[in-house]
Amino acid sequence: MSLREIKPGNRGYLYVNSHPVGCEAVVDRMWEQAPEPVGDRPGPVALVIGSSAGYGLAATLVGLRGHRMRGLGIAFEAAETERRTAGAGWYRTARTAELAAEAGADFSFLNGDAFSDGVKDEAASRLAARFGKVDLLIYSIAAPRRTDPLTGEVHHSVIKPLGTDYRAKTLVFEDGVPQVGALHLEAADEAERDATVQVMGGADWQMWIDVLESKGLLAEGFRTVALSYVGSDITAPIYRAGTIGAAKQHLEDTARAINTRLGGTGHAHTVVAGAAVTQASTAIPSIALYTSILHRVTGDGWQSTVDQAAALWEQLAGDAELVLDDQDRIRLDGWEMDPRVQAAVRATWDEVGADTIADAADTGWFRDQVGQLYGWDVPGVGYGVAAETSVAWPAAPVSGG
Known part of the structure; x- marks a missing residue:
């Protein structure tokens, strides 16, 4: 105890401590938002890489509740120390495992660096021993650095524009009051671009496929998806046309390479999700202001990560037709990229300033969403009392159990 x-x-959008009760409540709310299963067909054996946060967490919860998913989730989360609580993803994973067990799902979790050979081998061994074959791999990793297991080199990602400097509006909070700030970022050099591609591109996704294939773990009809984002032309200079965009392009090129490798026995897609408030997205300059305006414009049309994960699962399960673009990407962002929505966001973006931000953007909503990523600002949670912070990582199931 x-x-x-x-x-x-917290300092800005970064929180030092997570609240375990708040994190549990966030997962419970997402679970209740996930569709219940229809019929009694068995679920796929799935490997979810990046299962503790963002779209990976949403896909895990929807897969467990709505599609009877079996398999393994992988996350890299910090344990509790004397000075700090465990990471938010640690507490979210613990609660997800409890809900999975209550639902009778044969699903476990592995805590480790998914970029490493050791975690790949352990994951493959667990899957082989318990399930034999894998039907689906969902790849949803956002990381600041990656150690290349082939060379030992540590690559660090950067969030910068390419070609020219980037100047834009940004959302900041001064003593809790939203303000419109000014941002200036210098363009990345070639080494920074290449390092970002090494971290956030498709190299590791390809390695996962290679490991599973080498061990005979790819089921007939195997499918794999990797989460991506395109976004608005408003944020394009810092996102799609920046270092992150170069990495996402590499991810999409990797999907084509995987399809060639599978040779018709399976298929790979990148998945273009819509905007969301995640621990990864809050690190991207200007995204906070853009997302706050987008939420105000869309209102009830806003699609949460659970909403989008449910749409993805329907397509992967064959319950709905694949929504593909001309680059063979699954599109979940139609609600965001609707021309009328984008026109309204652009008009607001161009005019928003210190005097209008309170009405133009849902800044309070955004600030609460950021807090909830770490278990804070969750309605109904009592933050004035002591909480149990020592929560065990979910135990692996007994072999053959």
Whole structure:
């Protein structure tokens, strides 16, 4: 037992401490939003890489509740220390495992660096021993660095424009009051671009496929998807036309390479999701202001990560036709990229300033969403009392159980 009175300890959008009860409540809410299963067909054996946060978490919860998914989730989360709580993803994973067990799902979790050979081998061994073959791999990793297991070199990603410097509006909070700030980022050099591609591109996704294939774990009709984003022309200079965009292009090129490798026995797609407030997206300059305006414009038309994960699963399960673009990407972002929505966001973006931000953008909603990523600002959670912070990582199932 380790009861603590916890304080967020945040600086901007980064929180030092996570709240375990709040994280549990967030997962419970997402679980309730996920569709219930239809019929009694068995679910696929799936490997979800990046299962503790963002779209990976949403896909895990929807797969478990709505599609009787079996298999393994992988995340890389920090344990509790004397000074800090465990990472938010640690607490989210613990609650996800409890819900999975209550639903009777044969699904376990592995905590480790998915970029490493050791985690790949352990995951493959677990899957082989328990299931034999894998039907689906969902790849949803956003990381600041990656150690190349072939060379040992550590690559660090950067969020910068390419070609020219980037100047734009940004959302900042001063003493809790939303303000429109000014941002200036210098263009990335070639080495920074290449390092970002090494971290956030498709190299590791390809390695996962190679490992599973080498061990005979790809089921007939195997499918794999990797989460991506395109976004608006408003954010294009810092996203799609920047270093991250170069990495996403490499991810899409990798999908084509995987399809060639599979030779018709399976298929790979990148999945273009819509905007979301995630721990990864909050690190991208200007995304906060853009997302706050987008939420105000879309209103009830906003699609949460669970909404989008449900749409993805329907397509993967064959319950709905694949929504593909001319580059063979699954598109979940139609609600965001609707021309009328984008026109309204653009008009607001061009005019928003210190005097209008309160009405032009859902800044309070955005700030609460960021807090909830770490278990804070969740309605109904009592933050004034001590909470149990020592939560065990879910145990692996007994072999043959």
